[in-house]
Amino acid sequence: MTTEKIDNISVTTQANVYFDGKCVSHGITFADGTKKSVGVVLPSTLTFNTGAPEIMECVAGACEYKLAGSDAWVRSSPGEKFSVPGNSSFDIRVGEAYHYICHFG
């Protein structure tokens, strides 16, 4: 099931722009203080570093990702999630666009 919208949140109006705009996200905050972000990765192959652990949830489009230490590219489609350890990294390649929710912690 795809998460099409998220209710009862605050949004930070200034976007986060990474890799010259190949990734753009907006931070959101829940009433309990939990922070997540909603974003999109445009066609590219990128490497993201994590601080906190992350769960990437696909809401539209698709990507392939490869976790640090793995040789396997794995596809992620709407409704699917993948987990990335903290202080690690993952490669992502996107053909059209990958729309996501990033859950931290």
Next chain:
Amino acid sequence: MTTEKIDNISVTTQANVYFDGKCVSHGITFADGTKKSVGVVLPSTLTFNTGAPEIMECVAGACEYKLAGSDAWVRSSPGEKFSVPGNSSFDIRVGEAYHYICHFG
């Protein structure tokens, strides 16, 4: 005064991607049903067409804009707004990034 965050809204998780990613926005909906969007225009010169009238509010970065029928480029900086009539257009040129809230109607 700059609007840094917007409270008590729903966000549409799928981004709107325009002009090959030169403009990316996320739609937000207020409890009363009012819709706006938060977005960013990356370095480029673009022409946007309006359906409904729009008020563009700068929250970070800056742009210059030129309304249809005008010859004047006008700068818009954080905290400043400009209005665009419905069924019209405006040119926008951005040197670094222009972060905005788009108010409709």
